[in-house]
Amino acid sequence: MINLIKKWLISLGSPPLFFKWASKVLPWFFSISILILFTGLIWGIGFAPTDYKQGDVYRIIFIHVPSAILGQSIYLMMAIFGFICLIWRAKLAGMFLRSAAPIGASFTLIALVSGAVWGKPTWGTWWVWDARLTSTLILFFLYVGVISLYSSIDNKQKGDRAASLISVVGVIIIPIIKKSVDWWQTLHQPSTFTITSAPSMTSDMYLPLLICVIGFYCILFSILLNRLRAEILIRERNTSWVRQFLDNQIKE
Amino acid sequence: MSEKNTLFNWFMLVLKRDLVLSFKKIATFMVPLVFFLIVITLFPLALGTEGSFLSTLSSGVIWVAALLASLLAVESIFNEDYRDGTLDQFLISGEPTFILVLAKVLAHWLVTGAPLLLASLISTFFLYLPEGLLFPLLISLLMGTFLLSLLGALGGALTIGKTAILSAVIVLPLSVPILILGVAVITSALNGQDFFSYLYFLGAMLAIGIPGLCLATTEAIFINYD
Numbered sequence: 001m002i003n004l005i006k007k008w009l010i011s012l013g014s015p016p017l018f019f020k021w022a023s024k025v026l027p028w029f030f031s032i033s034i035l036i037l038f039t040g041l042i043w044g045i046g047f048a049p050t051d052y053k054q055g056d057v058y059r060i061i062f063i064h065v066p067s068a069i070l071g072q073s074i075y076l077m078m079a080i081f082g083f084i085c086l087i088w089r090a091k092l093a094g095m096f097l098r099s100a101a102p103i104g105a106s107f108t109l110i111a112l113v114s115g116a117v118w119g120k121p122t123w124g125t126w127w128v129w130d131a132r133l134t135s136t137l138i139l140f141f142l143y144v145g146v147i148s149l150y151s152s153i154d155n156k157q158k159g160d161r162a163a164s165l166i167s168v169v170g171v172i173i174i175p176i177i178k179k180s181v182d183w184w185q186t187l188h189q190p191s192t193f194t195i196t197s198a199p200s201m202t203s204d205m206y207l208p209l210l211i212c213v214i215g216f217y218c219i220l221f222s223i224l225l226n227r228l229r230a231e232i233l234i235r236e237r238n239t240s241w242v243r244q245f246l247d248n249q250i251k252e
Numbered sequence: 253m254s255e256k257n258t259l260f261n262w263f264m265l266v267l268k269r270d271l272v273l274s275f276k277k278i279a280t281f282m283v284p285l286v287f288f289l290i291v292i293t294l295f296p297l298a299l300g301t302e303g304s305f306l307s308t309l310s311s312g313v314i315w316v317a318a319l320l321a322s323l324l325a326v327e328s329i330f331n332e333d334y335r336d337g338t339l340d341q342f343l344i345s346g347e348p349t350f351i352l353v354l355a356k357v358l359a360h361w362l363v364t365g366a367p368l369l370l371a372s373l374i375s376t377f378f379l380y381l382p383e384g385l386l387f388p389l390l391i392s393l394l395m396g397t398f399l400l401s402l403l404g405a406l407g408g409a410l411t412i413g414k415t416a417i418l419s420a421v422i423v424l425p426l427s428v429p430i431l432i433l434g435v436a437v438i439t440s441a442l443n444g445q446d447f448f449s450y451l452y453f454l455g456a457m458l459a460i461g462i463p464g465l466c467l468a469t470t471e472a473i474f475i476n477y478d
Binding site for chain 2: 086138141142144145146148149152157158161162165166168169170172173176177179180181
C-alpha cells in the first residue's frame with residue numbers, strides 16, 4: 001500500500017504526468033472555485049447583515065481576511081516545497097515555488113490595500129503602525145526578496161534552489177519577526193478566526209466569510225495549476241512530449 | 253595530528269588570510285566605517301540640530317545606520333574570492349566548507365562590525381545619546397552586528413557575483429527582529445527597566461544563528477557551484 005502511494009507521488013512529481021493530470025483537472029476545478037467564490041462574495045456583500053458598529057464598511061472583510069490568510073499560507077507552502085526542492089531536488093517543487101511566489105505577493109498586497117481602505121473610515125487613517133500590519137508588510141517584502149532573487153539568476157535550477165533556501169530560512173525567522181513585532185501595542189482587532197474558541201461574530205457573517213476563504217483557496221489552486229502548466233511547458237520545451245503536445249494543439 | 257586540531261588549523265588559516273588581506277586594503281575596513289558616520293551625519297542635517305529631539309532619536313538612528321553599513325559591506329565576503337577563483341580552490345581542497353564560512357564571517361565581522369562599535373562611540377557625541385546608555389548600546393551592537401554579519405553572509409552567498417543591493421533587499425526584512433531587539437535593549441535601559449531580558453533574546457538568536465545561518469550559507473555556496 002505504502003509502495004503504491006509512493007509510486008503515485010513519484011509519478012505526480014514527473015512534469016509530463018503532472019501536466020496531463022493538471023490539464024484534466026483544471027477546467028472543472030476552476031468552474032467549481034468560481035462558483036464557491038461568487039457564492040461567498042455575493043452572500044457576504046449582498047445578504048449578510050449590516051454590522052451595528054461599522055455599518056456596511058465591514059463587508060471589506062470578505063476580501064481582506066481571505067487574502068491575508070492566503071498571503072501567509074502561500075509562504076508556508078513555498079517553504080515546504082522549497083524544503084522538498086533542496087533535499088530531493090524535485091524539479092516540480094522548484095517550479096511550484098516559482099509559480100506560487102508572485103501569487104502570494106499579490107494576495108499580501110491585496111490584504112494590505114484592502115486593509116488600508118478599511119482603516120480609513122474606521123480608524124481614520126490609511127496606515128497604522130500596528131503589529132499585524134507591520135508583519136504583513138514585512139511578509140510582502142520577503143516575497144519581493146524571493147521573487148527578485150530567482151529572477152536575477154539565469155540558470156533556472158539554481159534559481160529554484162536559491163529561492164527555496166531563502167524561503168526555508170524565512171519561514172524559520174517569520175515567527176521571530178512576529179514575536180518581535182508584537183512588542184508594540186496593537187490597535188488591530190483580535191484575529192477573526194480561532195481554532196480553539198467559537199467565532200465571535202454571528203453565523204450570518206461567519207459562514208459567508210468561511211465560504212469566501214474556501215473560495216479564495218480554490219482560486220489560488222486554479223491559478224497555481226495554470227501557472228505550473230505554463231512553467232512546465234517553458235522548462236520542458238526541448239523534450240519530445242512537449243513538441244508532440246504542441247503539434248496536437250496546432251492540429252486541433 | 254588529531255581531527256579536532258586540523259579543523260582548528262583550517263579555521264585559523266582562513267581567518268588569518270582574510271584578516272591579512274583586508275588590512276592590506278584599507279578600503280575594506282574604512283568604507284563601512286565612513287559610510288556609517290556619513291549616514292549618522294545626514295540625520296541632523298535632515299531633521300535639525302535640536303539637542304533633546306536628537307537625543308530621543310539617537311539610539312534608533314545609530315542602529316539603523318549600523319544595520320545599513322554592515323549589510324552593504326557583505327559584498328566583500330565572497331565576491332572577491334569568487335572572482336579570482338580562490339573560492340573554487342577552497343571548495344575543491346576537501347576541507348569542510350562550514351568551517352570556511354564560519355571563519356570568513358568572523359573575519360568579516362572583525363573588519364567591518366567591530367570598527368562600527370568604535371564609530372558608534374563617536375556618534376553618541378554627535379547625537380547627544382542620553383547619559384548611562386553607552387553600555388546597553390555597545391553590548392546590543394556587539395551582538396547585533398555579529399548577527400547581521402551572519403545574515404549578510406547568507407545574502408552575499410546567495411547573490412555571489414551580483415550587486416550588494418539585491419542581497420540587502422533579500423536580507424533586510426529578515427533583520428527586523430535584530431533591529432527591534434537592539435533598540436528595545438536601549439529603550440528599556442532608558443526607562444530604567446531591566447534590559448537583560450532583551451539581551452538574552454539576542455543571545456538566543458545568536459546561539460541559533462551561528463550554526464543555522466552558517467549551514468544555510470554553506471548550502472547557498474554549493475548552489476552556486478552546482
